[in-house]
Amino acid sequence: MKLYDLELSGNCYKVRLFLALIEQPYTLCPVDFLGGEHKNEASIKRNVFGEIPVLVDGDLTLRDSQAILVYLARKFDRTDWFPTTPVDEAKVVQWLMIAESEIARGPNDARLHDKFGYELDVDLARTKSTRILTILNEHLSDRDWLELDRPTIADLACFPYIALSHEGSVSLEPYPALQNWIDRIKALPHFVSMPAL
Amino acid sequence: MKLYDLELSGNCYKVRLFLALIEQPYTLCPVDFLGGEHKNEASIKRNVFGEIPVLVDGDLTLRDSQAILVYLARKFDRTDWFPTTPVDEAKVVQWLMIAESEIARGPNDARLHDKFGYELDVDLARTKSTRILTILNEHLSDRDWLELDRPTIADLACFPYIALSHEGSVSLEPYPALQNWIDRIKALPHFVSMPAL
Numbered sequence: 353m354k355l356y357d358l359e360l361s362g363n364c365y366k367v368r369l370f371l372a373l374i375e376q377p378y379t380l381c382p383v384d385f386l387g388g389e390h391k392n393e394a395s396i397k398r399n400v401f402g403e404i405p406v407l408v409d410g411d412l413t414l415r416d417s418q419a420i421l422v423y424l425a426r427k428f429d430r431t432d433w434f435p436t437t438p439v440d441e442a443k444v445v446q447w448l449m450i451a452e453s454e455i456a457r458g459p460n461d462a463r464l465h466d467k468f469g470y471e472l473d474v475d476l477a478r479t480k481s482t483r484i485l486t487i488l489n490e491h492l493s494d495r496d497w498l499e500l501d502r503p504t505i506a507d508l509a510c511f512p513y514i515a516l517s518h519e520g521s522v523s524l525e526p527y528p529a530l531q532n533w534i535d536r537i538k539a540l541p542h543f544v545s546m547p548a549l
Numbered sequence: 550m551k552l553y554d555l556e557l558s559g560n561c562y563k564v565r566l567f568l569a570l571i572e573q574p575y576t577l578c579p580v581d582f583l584g585g586e587h588k589n590e591a592s593i594k595r596n597v598f599g600e601i602p603v604l605v606d607g608d609l610t611l612r613d614s615q616a617i618l619v620y621l622a623r624k625f626d627r628t629d630w631f632p633t634t635p636v637d638e639a640k641v642v643q644w645l646m647i648a649e650s651e652i653a654r655g656p657n658d659a660r661l662h663d664k665f666g667y668e669l670d671v672d673l674a675r676t677k678s679t680r681i682l683t684i685l686n687e688h689l690s691d692r693d694w695l696e697l698d699r700p701t702i703a704d705l706a707c708f709p710y711i712a713l714s715h716e717g718s719v720s721l722e723p724y725p726a727l728q729n730w731i732d733r734i735k736a737l738p739h740f741v742s743m744p745a746l
Contacts, residue, residue, distance in 0.1 A: 400684050400687075400688070401651075401684070412636050412639070412640075414639050414640075414643065415643055416642075416643050416646045416647075418642070418646050419639050419642040419643040419645075419646055420639070422638065422639055422642045423635055423636070423638070423639035423642075426633075426635035426638060426639070427635045436623075436633075438620055438623035438624045439609050439620070441619065441620070441623060442609070442611050442616050442617070442619055442620035442623070443609075443611075445613075445615070445616040445619045445620075446611065446612055446613050446616045448616075448646075449613045449615055449616055449645075449649050450613075452646050452649040452650050453649050453650060453653065454598075456650065457654075473670065487597050487598070490597070491597070
């Protein structure tokens, strides 16, 4: 199993984190993102969207960090991290979608602007950050995990760009429940970190 | 099973379409979107994000159209529409994420601007529309369905806002493979339509 990866990418990191937590070996293939390698011919053949991470497992070439989390949970039969009962599965999937939308267009975009110089509407990204962080903080004010009273891939999907908010000039100080949730994730057995976390 | 719904929403429509295709009954609860009902207290209690659709099924209150498609496929054991084998499931999930991101920020945003007066960067939405429509057209140039050689919830998740592109001043004329795919979806048994489709 090969993971095409960028160390500084929160989306790549969530895959590395899950593989570490479930103690599964893989081959890391670093992609020279700043050198544009993710847009070269071989990369586009793996992922037409020119993005990382990409997971290659035998004949399967899979893009999108959320889809990769789903795949790994299923491949290794980790229903503790991603249940198969319809109600519980759907509850987790809701948050995968939040990672793909509200978090991507909030704290992730703010960080892309500040850290990587992306030209985007950073004020809008900060406004969206405040909204999603406020909602998540409220949601986590009376529970330890996003769903099911245990860590799932919902938490892993949402975690990196929230924990990296400060790299987009978004402070987590107003959100104590989010800070506690981050600490709980960091305390999971076999947790691995990434730069700036 | 109750669906909180707006007739003009492509996200609500994809749920109505799936329920029609698999011939499952439900109670439609129209939400007065233009009157702001989706932001009132009862609506926010169902979905803190103040968006529709929302599906209520017994104790479960579920937001996000993609998550609802997943839930319905699992609840009614429709592995034809959403497989449970890890590789096939992940291939479908990839496109659910495209519906949640590239399509939402492309043709959906362009339509929100043109049809509903949303204040957003419509030039950016049109640029993103061209990109995702070009990629999808190429992807569908040598296959009938997004994955697995059969219709799945991947197709249903992506279909509405692509088929409604013209309402965001985005023409599908340059994309013949997409047009053919739309026609194939419209020809599915028990297909139902929506305004402007």
